[in-house]
Amino acid sequence: MTDAKRAAVAAADWGTTRLRVWLLDAAGGVIAERRSDEGLLAAQPDRFEAILERQLAEMGAPVSLPVVICGMAGSRQGWVEAPYITVPASLGEIFGAAARVPATARDIRIVPGLAQRDADRPDVMRGEETQLAGALARLGAGRHLACMPGTHSKWVELADGAVAGFQTFMTGELFSVLSAQSILRHSVDAEAKVDAASPLFARWCENAVASPAPLETSLFRIRAATLLQGLEGADAAAALSGLLIGAEIVAARARFAVESGPVVLIASGAMRDLYAEALGLAGFAATIIDADEAVRGGLAEAARHMGMTGDAA
Amino acid sequence: MTDAKRAAVAAADWGTTRLRVWLLDAAGGVIAERRSDEGLLAAQPDRFEAILERQLAEMGAPVSLPVVICGMAGSRQGWVEAPYITVPASLGEIFGAAARVPATARDIRIVPGLAQRDADRPDVMRGEETQLAGALARLGAGRHLACMPGTHSKWVELADGAVAGFQTFMTGELFSVLSAQSILRHSVDAEAKVDAASPLFARWCENAVASPAPLETSLFRIRAATLLQGLEGADAAAALSGLLIGAEIVAARARFAVESGPVVLIASGAMRDLYAEALGLAGFAATIIDADEAVRGGLAEAARHMGMTGDAA
Numbered sequence: 338m339t340d341a342k343r344a345a346v347a348a349a350d351w352g353t354t355r356l357r358v359w360l361l362d363a364a365g366g367v368i369a370e371r372r373s374d375e376g377l378l379a380a381q382p383d384r385f386e387a388i389l390e391r392q393l394a395e396m397g398a399p400v401s402l403p404v405v406i407c408g409m410a411g412s413r414q415g416w417v418e419a420p421y422i423t424v425p426a427s428l429g430e431i432f433g434a435a436a437r438v439p440a441t442a443r444d445i446r447i448v449p450g451l452a453q454r455d456a457d458r459p460d461v462m463r464g465e466e467t468q469l470a471g472a473l474a475r476l477g478a479g480r481h482l483a484c485m486p487g488t489h490s491k492w493v494e495l496a497d498g499a500v501a502g503f504q505t506f507m508t509g510e511l512f513s514v515l516s517a518q519s520i521l522r523h524s525v526d527a528e529a530k531v532d533a534a535s536p537l538f539a540r541w542c543e544n545a546v547a548s549p550a551p552l553e554t555s556l557f558r559i560r561a562a563t564l565l566q567g568l569e570g571a572d573a574a575a576a577l578s579g580l581l582i583g584a585e586i587v588a589a590r591a592r593f594a595v596e597s598g599p600v601v602l603i604a605s606g607a608m609r610d611l612y613a614e615a616l617g618l619a620g621f622a623a624t625i626i627d628a629d630e631a632v633r634g635g636l637a638e639a640a641r642h643m644g645m646t647g648d649a650a
Numbered sequence: 651m652t653d654a655k656r657a658a659v660a661a662a663d664w665g666t667t668r669l670r671v672w673l674l675d676a677a678g679g680v681i682a683e684r685r686s687d688e689g690l691l692a693a694q695p696d697r698f699e700a701i702l703e704r705q706l707a708e709m710g711a712p713v714s715l716p717v718v719i720c721g722m723a724g725s726r727q728g729w730v731e732a733p734y735i736t737v738p739a740s741l742g743e744i745f746g747a748a749a750r751v752p753a754t755a756r757d758i759r760i761v762p763g764l765a766q767r768d769a770d771r772p773d774v775m776r777g778e779e780t781q782l783a784g785a786l787a788r789l790g791a792g793r794h795l796a797c798m799p800g801t802h803s804k805w806v807e808l809a810d811g812a813v814a815g816f817q818t819f820m821t822g823e824l825f826s827v828l829s830a831q832s833i834l835r836h837s838v839d840a841e842a843k844v845d846a847a848s849p850l851f852a853r854w855c856e857n858a859v860a861s862p863a864p865l866e867t868s869l870f871r872i873r874a875a876t877l878l879q880g881l882e883g884a885d886a887a888a889a890l891s892g893l894l895i896g897a898e899i900v901a902a903r904a905r906f907a908v909e910s911g912p913v914v915l916i917a918s919g920a921m922r923d924l925y926a927e928a929l930g931l932a933g934f935a936a937t938i939i940d941a942d943e944a945v946r947g948g949l950a951e952a953a954r955h956m957g958m959t960g961d962a963a
Contacts, residue, residue, distance in 0.1 A: 421877075421878075452874075452877075452878055453874075454878060457857075457861060458863075458867075458871065459871055459874035459875050459878045459879065460870065460871070460874045461873070461874050461877050461878065489833070489870060504867055505867060505870040505874075506866045506867050506870070507832070507833075507866055507867075507869050507870050508866055510832050510833060511832075511866060514827055514828065514831045514832050515827065518827045518831050519820070519823050519824075519827050520802070520820075520823060544770075548770060550771075550901075551864065551865065551897065551900075551901035551904075552864065552865045552866055553819045553820055553821055553824060553865055553894070553897060553898055553901060554771075554817055554818060554819050554820075554901055554905070556820050557773065557802060557818040557819070557820050558771065558772055558773070560774070561765075561766075561772035561773045561774050561818070562772050564734075564765075564774050565734075565765055565767060565772045565774065566772065581866070584864065584866060585866055587864075588863075588864035588866060588867055591864075592867070
């Protein structure tokens with residue numbers, strides 16, 4: 338508890354299904370961390386402040402400690418809406434538009450999400466912009482292509498410290514919905530942990546990359562391979578994962594007009610391993626940045642930028 | 651009931667969720683029809699004969715009337731397995747491989763499904779082969795491209811009275827699973843009837859055809875359009891339907907190497923109207939064959955071919 342007195346700011350990543358809170362020192366170092374499943378769904382409509390205060394109290398945070406938040410807490414269904422900033426957008430523009438939560442004892446601010454208001458490819462992100470800020474602190478200026486796997490994977494073009502454009506891929510959600518709810522549930526063991534070293538993952542991923550086919554038809558090949566070739570269970574889960582991630586990479590390649598070369602992979606855990614394997618199979622050289630470190634770094638960056646740590650950028 | 655004495659054969663389309671039975675005269679004309687929700691799921695594992703006999707009794711069918719069946723009743727989980735016939739396959743090969751149900755008083759036969767045992771595009775159908783037989787009786791020889799919308803749409807290449815190759819698209823199932831279970835459920839009214847005259851259906855379909863994009867990314871545009879442009883409810887359902895059907899047509903165009911021209915659309919009801927509109931938007935000229943008539947015609951053709959009507963082909 339005594340360490341908490343060193344805290345310069347509290348930082349929270351508040352998503353749809355989970356909440357993570359950290360106490361950070363002036364250099365962005367972690368003093369304490371709490372994880373909870375009190376995401377947006379549990380906090381709606383008016384429990385945001387109570388939940389946050391309880392988490393902070395558990396960590397012994399001083400009552401005047403400022404808090405910076407990213408994620409769905411800033412959506413219209415969240416605590417206070419932090420309206421989308423239109424890309425291209427620099428970090429300064431993003432952090433400068435943070436929403437201040439009114440009528441709280443502390444200084445609490447929420448980082449806005451990003452919108453791509455292109456009529457042909459409307460897109461949104463909320464939370465990933467903060468991970469990108471953390472990654473940029475390590476990557477520096479220049480052009481970078483980032484891959485951020487997840488329920489809704491984002492591929493992002495970074496140029497000179499700004500977010501130039503991005504594209505969402507529903508890869509993770511397609512895996513979970515199709516493996517549990519569609520005819521593929523008879524093939525796929527939806528509970529199986531897919532291992533990046535699985536030969537089935539590699540084979541279906543390589544095939545998706547080498548012979549691209551639209552998902553609406555390639556997905557049914559999992560079913561047909563069950564009936565005709567005995568593909569099932571954990572092997573079918575690995576095949577479906579390889580197929581979907583391979584198809585995502587092919588689509589991102591077309592969108593960002595790159596055939597190979599470096600990609601910044603911002604990910605943690607099993608997703609990091611699967612995407613690192615898949616990007617390698619597709620001829621990309623992945624530089625890995627841990628997603629948890631990136632979001633903490635980005636929140637610290639946001640707090641500094643907004644002068645919340647007494648150490649303004 | 652007296653009409654039932656004229657019946658030459660009983661015909662059944664026995665799918666996963668529904669059963670339809672007809673009494674047909676020697677010319678394939680319908681004498682009586684029954685529809686039931688006693689599909690494969692209700693009939694497993696040993697109620698097939700009891701369900702069929704009750705339906706036949708309700709129609710007054712003579713006890714010696716032979717029965718020809720197509721659909722999932724012939725799958726491994728069905729009544730008696732009628733193993734897949736490998737394409738290319740002629741109607742004679744398909745009907746010649748029908749499975750006879752053993753130890754029944756009547757002559758009962760089940761038409762097999764088709765398998766495409768191509769390592770790169772394994773695929774299966776069961777039930778549609780019989781619709782195709784019915785359609786071919788009207789189309790005659792030559793090359794035809796058929797589009798058969800459904801939960802799992804099939805596009806089929808017919809050449810000189812045989813099934814040359816085919817491809818499945820999970821279009822209908824993607825619509826139902828994504829609109830009810832994914833993040834798109836917040837945008838789409840999954841219960842809305844999509845009207846082929848909806849401007850949203852046309853706009854999203856045209857866009858999918860004119861600017862093809864992979865589904866894993868274009869699907870998320872529905873979500874983004876809700877957040878950024880207010881797309882929701884029945885309009886979002888029409889948009890999702892247009893997007894998915896447009897993407898199916900683009901993918902089928904690539905698979906069968908056709909840009910435009912004639913397509914045989916084998917469909918009924920709302921699906922017929924939506925696909926007719928979409929095919930028109932994509933530059934195809936659709937010849938419509940009613941799917942219900944096609945399956946009855948195909949079953950009559952199968953019965954004739956197998957000599958079940960005393961009038962062998």
